[in-house]
Amino acid sequence: MEIKAALVDQMDHLEGWQGNATTACEWKGVSCNAAGRVEELSLAGLNLTGSLSPAVGFLTALTNLSVEQNNFTGTLPGAIANLTRLRFLNVSNNNFSYSFPAGFGALTKLEMLDTYNNNFSGPLPEELAVLPALEHLHLGGSYFEGSIPPSYGNISSLKYLALSGNSLTGRIPAELGNLNLLEGLYLGYFNVYDDGIPPELGKLKNLVRLDLGGCQLTGGIPAELGNLESLDTLFLQFNELTGSIPLGLGNLSNLKSLDTSLNQMSGAIPPDFYKLQKLELLSLFGNQLMSGPIPDFIAALPNLQVLHLWGNQFTGSIPANLGNSTKLIMVDLSNNSLSGVIPPYLCNGALQRLILQINQLSGPIPDSIGSCRSLEYLRLGHNQLNGTIPAALLGLTNLSFLELLDNHLEGPIPQGFINVPRLSRLDLSDNLLDGVLPSNIGSLQSMQYLALTGNRFSGSIPSDIGLLSVLNTVDLSRNYFTGGIPPEIGLCSQLSDLDLSSNQLTAEIPEELSHLPVLAYLNLSRNLLKGPIPEELEDLQTLNIVDFSYNNLSGPIPVSGTFQFFNYSSYVGNPGLCGPQNIIPAGSSACDSPKSTAYPMRSAPHRGGKAAPIAWIVGGLFAAALIVLLVGVCCFFNKYQWYISSILAKDKSIRPWKLTAFQRLNFSANHVLGCLSEDNIIGRGGAGTVYKGEMPDGENIAVKRLPGKATTKGFSHDHGFSAEIQTLGKIRHRNIVRLLGCCSNHETNLLVYEYMPYGSLGEILHGKNHVLLVWNTRYEIALQAAKGLAYLHHDCQPAILHRDVKSNNILLDSNLEAHVADFGLAKLLQNSGTSQSMSSISGSYGYIAPEYAYTLKVNEKSDIYSFGVVLMELITGKRPIEQEFGEGVDIVQWVRGKIQNKDMGVEVLDSRLGSKSLPLQEIMLVLRVALLCTSDLPVDRPTMREVVQMLQDVKPSSNDTKNVSSKPSTPNRKKGVTLSIV
Known part of the structure; x- marks a missing residue:
């Protein structure tokens, strides 16, 4: 019951904790042995807050203590060291902070200790090295600093060691190579080690998973790692490793995942990799692997699912049998210098992503790609591919992303893409494609990006394009489209970019373009368009760029709305246009007057006139009066805010204040309230006012004051208080501001943060x-x-x-x-x-x-x-x-x-x-x-x-x-x- 009193059970999970000691063994999360002593206490995942009471140290028969996945704050009780029968201790995914308590060396029966994802700081607890039964040790995801104790290499019973995600420095101790039973070793991410990978790790014969990613390791990969005969995962990515991949890693016959991406490695893929018959993931991207072909034996790895070799210097052909005897799901060979043809066997029924862009590939797209029913993502752009687009390719029901730009493809677009319901991006730009745009284009209901620029398409733009309700970008420029701009395009309510330039479009610009509420870019230049620029386009407040140049347009140039910011370059090449002198195209004549026939159906206020000075004067007087009013309101608000702050600081008896701490705090609610004075304000914003305060121990804090939870017209609003509590109260990261606690008295909410001087x-x-x-x-x-x-x-x-x-x-x-x-x-x-x-x-x-x-x-x-x-x-x-x-x-x-x-x-x-x-x-x-x-x-x-x-x-x-x-x-x-x- 003392344990219950120290925590906050918002969901009433422990409401059954009532009665006397004779009923305690029946309580939720409590298990007892035959003698009636509590031997297991499991409070995992109950959304508990508050602290873990030192009273837990009186449950001396405990063998299992689990409080993971809650929101406990403060220190981990040192009284746990009294639980000499304890075998399993899991406090992971909480907010325990400060140094790890001393005395845990007395837990001689402890087999598992998991503190992952807390806020512990200070050095790693070295006394854990004396525990004779410890098999699982996870101290990752906190703020431990200093170096890894070499004595950890003496925990001979250890099978799992995770120290990743801290602030550790120094070297990886060679002594860790003495952990003969070790199966999992995780040391990377946010830790920064001074040197490379110790060769002694090659002695860990039982090691199954080695993860040293993201910790700025230098030097090369030790050849001794090839001795890890049980290894199935080797992660060395995001480091600064140099040299070549050593010969000998091919001896890792159980290896399933190998990732050395984003390093500075050179050389070739070792020839003994052909022996990695269980390999499922090979990720070597972002290195400097030397120019030369991808070895043919890569295609013969029977279990390979993910192959990422992009961003290197590979040359020559892609292995001809790649995919023929594998279970490939993802292949990314882009940004190399590969040549030759695309292998015909890449799709085996499981391929989802194929990325071969930015190479020198030639020849046709294999028909087998068009029959790859599992394909979702295909990028073949920036190559030298020729031939036609396989008819079946635009009939793949799972395809969502298709890029074939900047190749030498020719012929028409296949009509089959009525069967591609998920296609959201289609980019066929800069090829030699011709024919008409299929009339069933409106069936692409998921289409967001459509780019066909730089081809030889002709005929009219289908009216079905108006059925593409989520279309965001259309680029049909530099083709031979004829006819008019279909008015139905005005139904594409999410269209922001429309480029129809450099075609042979005729007729007038449809006023329906004004129905595009988010249109930002409109380019209709270098066509044969005639008639006026629709007056309704002035209503498009989102337009940033327009280009009507080099057409046969006539009539007045719009000057209202965003059109007042477009200059003559947007209209040049249209002798029939007229407008103000500052934007008039060269060779055009200015409009004579607002009543000129060049301004049909326009009213005088658009062009000024005698009423304009009066309007400016009235507008100026109104603006001045508004400014005076706003200044007065601001002064009143400041005074009112100061008054409220004074009330809060001086009269604390209005409502009782409650301070909820998310870590150990050396101050009270009264200390926080003392910060709420006008002199301490360091910021104001829509979310509230921020004050700086100094606590009795000299610590500076920042206090954000929010209005309390108010109800107006049936709607409740707490001004972000709940959102910040629910979010910051559960997360921890060194680059996310720390929420120390919160105060509330129902009228006002206060959030207490660490102070940021700059x-x-x-x-x-x-x-x-x-x-x-x-x-x-x-x-x-x-x-x-x-x-x-x-x-x-x-x-x-x-x-x-x-x-x-x-x-x-x-x-x-x-x-x-x-x-x-x-x-x-x-x-x-x-x-x-x-x-x-x-x-x-x-x-x-x-x-x-x-x-x-x-x-x-x-x-x-x-x-x-x-x-x-x-x-x-x-x-x-x-x-x-x-x-x-x-x-x-x-x-x-x-x-x-x-x-x-x-x-x-x-x-x-x-x-x-x-x-x-x-x-x-x-x-x-x-x-x-x-x-x-x-x-x-x-x-x-x-x-x-x-x-x-x-x-x-x-x-x-x-x-x-x-x-x-x-x-x-x-x-x-x-x-x-x-x-x-x-």
């Missing part, structure tokens, strides 16, 4: 906080923030959507390390990769992904778009919306326009970065990541995990300008391998 990234980049961020610092901030978001998207179950990623929600600590903050809009995504519908648009202007604005659906790709905007802020130093961009133009569109010039985007760089010794190649590669993140189509955006990989791949060199923080510089890595292929 404030937000947005304040530093755009505000008065004059801290000069050199490039190396900006890069580190970008990488750290990406890691925090990747944790939310990929490591949380269920995945968490932030929904308000912006520079003002990235906070910087005393070392200028980034922490993602403000989870007031966060949502849990039960099924990763799916979308959730929102009742309204939430987020910050300039950061909102385009598809969210018109579908009200969000998934991980919405956060990724917003992060791409943050990357652009770091590179340009500009806000997402600046006056210099022009009306309706945001930073994404501005950057896209600037990078088209010969300087490749150099002019977008923040002038504060200077120009001396600036690593332009690195900055341009990060800019490339930003452009990928802000792709119009969600499917074109990388995942956050891929963003982290790409950013890691462009680390600034060690001779870059010194970081203003005290963090050590990181070694330089190869550049461009990942970026060039996404």
Whole structure:
């Protein structure tokens, strides 16, 4: 009952814990032995909060204690050391913090200790090395620091050791090679080791899984690893390993998964790999494997399912029998220098993804690819393929992504794609295709991206195109289409980009284009269009770029709405057009007056006249009055807010305050309330007011004050309080701001965070906080923030959507390390990769992904778009919306326009970065990541995990300008391998 008193059981799972000791053995989670003593206490997954009481130390007959998957905070009770009969202890997936308690060396019968995913800090507990029965030790996913104790190599009974995901440094002890019974060893991810892989690990004869990924290992792969005859998984990815893959790894006859991707390895695939008959995954991408062919024996590996060799230097032909005797599911050989033909046996009935783009492949697309019923994703672009598109290819019912661009394909598009219901992207650009566009194109109900530019298509554009309800981008430019623009295209309500330029289209521009509410890019140039530019297009507030040049258009040029920002280049080559002198095309004449016949059905206010000065005067007076009113409201609000703060601080008896701690706190609710004064305000925003406070022990905290849960007209709203508690209360990551606790008295909610001295990234980049961020610092901030978001998207179950990623929600600590903050809009995504519908648009202007604005659906790709905007802020130093961009133009569109010039985007760089010794190649590669993140189509955006990989791949060199923080510089890595292929 003392244990129950120390915890909070919100779901009443333990309501049956009542009565006396004689009934305790019947309580939920409690099991007793024959003598009536409690020998098992299992509280796993009950959503309990609070702390684990030291009273647990009185249950001295316990053999099994399990409290995993709860929200316990504070310290792990040292009284557990009294449980000398304990065999199994699992406290994983909680929020225990501070140092690991002493005394556990007394648990001589302990067989399993699992502390995964907590907040422990300090050194690893060395006394565990004396436990004679310990078989399973998992200390990963915390903040342990220092080096791995060499004495861990003395735990002779150990079968499983996981220390990954901490802050460990030093070397991997060679003594770990003495663990003869070890089956699983996990040491990577966030740990950073000074040296390479100890050859002594080759002595672990029983090792089944070795995971050393992502810990900056250097040197080569020891040949001694070839002695691990029981090994089925070897993960060495995301390191800085060099040299060649050693001969001898082919002796790993039980190996199923091998990943050495994203290193700096060279040489060839060892010839003894033919012996890896159980191999299912071979991932060597992103290295520098020497030019030469992919060995033929790769095609003979009978169990191979995933083959990732992209981003290397392979030449020659793809093995002719690849797929003939394997169970291939995914093949990615892109971004090499492969030649020859595509093998005919790639599809064996299981192939889902085939990516061969950016090579020198020739010959036709095999008919067998067209019969690959399991195929979902096909990218063959940027090769030299010829022949026709196999008729069956556009009849694959599972196909969702098809790219054949930049080849030499010819002939018509097969009519069969009425049977491709899932196809969302079709890119056949820059080929020699001809014929007409199939009339049944409207059957592609999932189509979002359609690009046929640079071919020889003719005939009319089918009216069925209006049936594509989710269509986002259409590019039919540089063809021979004739006839008119089908009015039905106005039914494509999600269309944002429409390019019909360089065709032979006639007739008038249909006014139905004005029905496209999110149209941002419209290019109808170099056609034979006639008649006026429809007046209704002025209503399209989302238009950023228009081009009507080189047609036979006539009549007035629109000047209202966004049209007032388009210059003469949008209309040149249309002698019949007329308009104001500032945008009049060369060779055209200005319209004489508002009543001219050139302005049919136009009213005088569009063109000014005598009423215009009066309108300006009235408008100016109204604006001035509005400003005075707003200033008055702001002054009243500030005074009112100060009054409320004073009441909260001085009269604490209005409602009792409750402080809920998520870790051990050395202060009370009264100390938190003492921070709520006008002098302590450090920020105000739509989510509340933020105060800085100093606690009795000298610790600084940040307190965010939110309105309490109010009910208005039957609707309840707690201003993001529940969202932040549910989110930050359950997660932990070094790049996510720590929620220390929360206070509430029903009228007001207070969130207590760790204090970030440098404030937000947005304040530093755009505000008065004059801290000069050199490039190396900006890069580190970008990488750290990406890691925090990747944790939310990929490591949380269920995945968490932030929904308000912006520079003002990235906070910087005393070392200028980034922490993602403000989870007031966060949502849990039960099924990763799916979308959730929102009742309204939430987020910050300039950061909102385009598809969210018109579908009200969000998934991980919405956060990724917003992060791409943050990357652009770091590179340009500009806000997402600046006056210099022009009306309706945001930073994404501005950057896209600037990078088209010969300087490749150099002019977008923040002038504060200077120009001396600036690593332009690195900055341009990060800019490339930003452009990928802000792709119009969600499917074109990388995942956050891929963003982290790409950013890691462009680390600034060690001779870059010194970081203003005290963090050590990181070694330089190869550049461009990942970026060039996404």
